[in-house]
Amino acid sequence: xxxxxxxxxxxxxxxxxxxxxxxxxxxxxxxxxxxxxxxxxxxxxxxxxxxxxxxxxxxxxxxxxxxxxxxxxxxxxxxxxxxxxxxxxxxxxxxxxxxxxxxxxxxxxxxxxxxxxxxxxxxxxxxxxxxxxxxxxxxxxxxxxxxxxxxxxxxxxxxxxxxxxxxxxxxxxxxxxxxxxxxxxxxxxxxxxxxxxxxxxxxxxxxxxxxxxxxxxxxxxxxxxxxxxxxxxxxxxxxxxxxxxxxxxxxxxxxxxxxxxxxxxxxxxxxxxxxxxxxxxxxxxxxxxxxxxxxxxxxxxxxxxxxxxxxxxxxxxxxxxxxxxxxxxxxxxxxxxxxxxxxxxxxxxxxxxxxxxxxxxxxxxxxxxxxxxxxxxxxxxxxxxxxxxxxxxxxxxxxxxxxxxxxxxxxxxxxxxxxxxxxxxxxxxxxxxxxxxxx
Numbered sequence: 001x002x003x004x005x006x007x008x009x010x011x012x013x014x015x016x017x018x019x020x021x022x023x024x025x026x027x028x029x030x031x032x033x034x035x036x037x038x039x040x041x042x043x044x045x046x047x048x049x050x051x052x053x054x055x056x057x058x059x060x061x062x063x064x065x066x067x068x069x070x071x072x073x074x075x076x077x078x079x080x081x082x083x084x085x086x087x088x089x090x091x092x093x094x095x096x097x098x099x100x101x102x103x104x105x106x107x108x109x110x111x112x113x114x115x116x117x118x119x120x121x122x123x124x125x126x127x128x129x130x131x132x133x134x135x136x137x138x139x140x141x142x143x144x145x146x147x148x149x150x151x152x153x154x155x156x157x158x159x160x161x162x163x164x165x166x167x168x169x170x171x172x173x174x175x176x177x178x179x180x181x182x183x184x185x186x187x188x189x190x191x192x193x194x195x196x197x198x199x200x201x202x203x204x205x206x207x208x209x210x211x212x213x214x215x216x217x218x219x220x221x222x223x224x225x226x227x228x229x230x231x232x233x234x235x236x237x238x239x240x241x242x243x244x245x246x247x248x249x250x251x252x253x254x255x256x257x258x259x260x261x262x263x264x265x266x267x268x269x270x271x272x273x274x275x276x277x278x279x280x281x282x283x284x285x286x287x288x289x290x291x292x293x294x295x296x297x298x299x300x301x302x303x304x305x306x307x308x309x310x311x312x313x314x315x316x317x318x319x320x321x322x323x324x325x326x327x328x329x330x331x332x333x334x335x336x337x338x339x340x341x342x343x344x345x346x347x348x349x350x351x352x353x354x355x356x357x358x359x360x361x362x363x364x365x366x367x368x369x370x371x372x373x374x375x376x377x378x379x380x381x382x383x384x385x386x387x388x389x390x391x392x393x394x395x396x397x398x399x400x401x402x403x404x405x406x407x408x409x410x411x412x413x414x415x416x417x418x419x420x421x422x423x424x425x426x427x428x429x430x431x432x433x434x435x436x437x438x439x
Contacts, residue, residue, distance in 0.1 A: 005116040012178070013120040019176075024071060024183040026113050027106075029063045035108035039101065046100030047081045047197050055101040066102060073186050077103050079195040079202060080210045095164075097196055097210025107215040110187065114218055117178050122221065123229045124438045128250035129217035135312045136428075138249040139330065139376070140436040142311060145245050145256055146328045151292040153257040154316075155267065156309045158285035159274070162251035163216065164208035166223055167278040168192050171209075174226045175219070191215055207278070220250060227277045228253070236266060254311050256291075263288055291318065293326040310335075313373070332374045332382035340370050341389055348397040360419040363390060367422045375427035383424030390421055 004026050011018055036052075036059055045051045069075035080097035099107065115131075122130065127138040145151065159165075168189075175188060196203050196210060209216040232246045232255075242258030244266070257263040267288060274280060289307045290298070296318040299306040308317040313336040319329045332340075344366055351359055367390060371383060398415070399407040428436075 005113065009116040009120055012117045016121070019178060019180045020117060021180045023113055023179065023181045027067055027070060027109055029067065031109045031112065032063050032067065032105055033059060035112070036101070036105040038108065039104055044083070044098050046098050046103065047078050048100050050101055052101050055105070062102065066106065070106070070187060071183060073183060075187065075190075077191050077194040079197045080212065082196040082198045082210070095211070097212040099213050104213065107191070107213045110184065111214045111218045114179065114184070118218065118222060118225075121178070122225055123233060125246045126221060126225065126229055126248050128248070129221055135249055136376070136433070137436045137438060138247055139312055139314055140433050141438050142247050142254050142256070143316065143328045143330060144434055144437040145247070146292055146316075147326070149245065149256070150243050150258045151256045152290060152294045153260055153263040153288060154291040154309055155255040155257065155263055155288045156286065156311060157253055157255070158282045159251040160280045160282040162279065163211045163220060165278055165280070166208050166220065168207060170277055171219060171223050174222050188215070188219070217250070224248065224251070227273070227279065231273060236269065240265070249312055252312060291316070293318070296320065296326065314376070329378040330376050331379050337382060337386065340386060344390060345393055348393055352397050352401055356415065356419050360421070363394065364422040371422070371425055372427055375425060377426065377428060377430045377433050380424060380426065387421065387424050391416070394421070
């Protein structure tokens with residue numbers, strides 16, 4: 001299985017114009033079983049209400065039939081089950097599409113086959129939804145690009161309702177640049193048109209791709225590869241007078257410029273480019289700001305604070321060390337820190353009467369998840385703030401377990417000695433974080 005996909009990747013790498021007409025024979029029961037094994041047991045069921053454990057136990061009965069249907073173009077994906085998850089700090093909720101477990105396994109398998117082609121095409125500026133290209137790679141790339149290049153302007157952008165706005169016609173044209181296997185093309189069209197079930201009501205899918213499936217992430221990267229990444233590298237950069245760099249994580253992206261005139265020209269061209277492909281920017285999350293060593297120097301001379309920007313949950317700000325060296329530093333964005341604090345507060349309220357051992361287990365799991373993502377260089381202060389907040393709120397929560405009154409600090413200190421709250425720990429030092437940068 002791996003040998004076949006490696007041959008595809010080698011051929012795609014050697015010939016950028018090669019169009020693959022036969023790929024579906026790589027969809028094997030072994031690949032389907034492996035994809036099914038990688039689906040988390042705790043993940044939700046789709047419209048058929050079949051859970052992951054049941055699907056694994058019965059895979060020997062349905063996997064061969066599913067593959068036969070795909071080969072004969074007889075497979076029709078069930079509609080996805082739509083659920084809504086709250087957006088922190090906002091009243092509206094984010095719609096998520098949950099495919100059936102069997103369809104999820106098929107999506108993972110087809111995504112792996114297609115990734116062997118597209119991973120050779122995707123540019124270094126694209127990070128989200130790709131193997132070994134995490135959010136930390138994107139953040140590190142932006143940080144060290146600004147620190148080491150001639151950057152004075154930053155354009156931070158976010159696409160409005162990106163997953164719900166993808167034009168199916170354009171998407172299929174982009175896919176057909178590299179894939180001509182009619183079975184895969186038919187399957188992708190049917191995934192796009194599968195529709196959604198909201199309660200007992202069915203809704204057709206005329207545009208967009210539901211968030212929640214593996215194929216959606218791959219197709220979104222293919223879409224923006226042609227709409228944004230290639231366009232910026234091949235059409236925009238050659239006409240700019242100064243340096244410019246793009247860094248994208250799914251539908252969030254940052255573009256850094258040396259010259260303001262280049263940034264303004266790109267801003268004007270971008271709106272027209274996105275409109276052509278049925279996309280638009282989110283005005284509240286899109287702006288152009290002066291940023292970098294020269295912007296920091298100019299703002300300092302004027303006695304005003306230099307602006308900052310946010311990307312993937314981090315606030316980027318400039319800093320001059322005592323030796324005079326300039327660097328871009330990171331800290332947890334205020335909104336993300338508040339989100340983590342509110343989530344912890346809700347968790348404490350819900351487990352107030354559980355045994356202390358169980359409480360500290362859940363508290364530390366929450367903290368470790370936060371430290372794992374935000375444990376980057378120069379962010380110790382934000383991590384310490386969450387740690388202090390946790391200690392304060394846990395004492396407050398334990399004090400409400402009965403009507404005897406507040407828990408005094410002497411007794412609480414004894415509890416903390418037996419059940420310590422995990423202290424902040426940086427995941428990366430400065431050198432290892434810098435090694436993640438793709439420049």
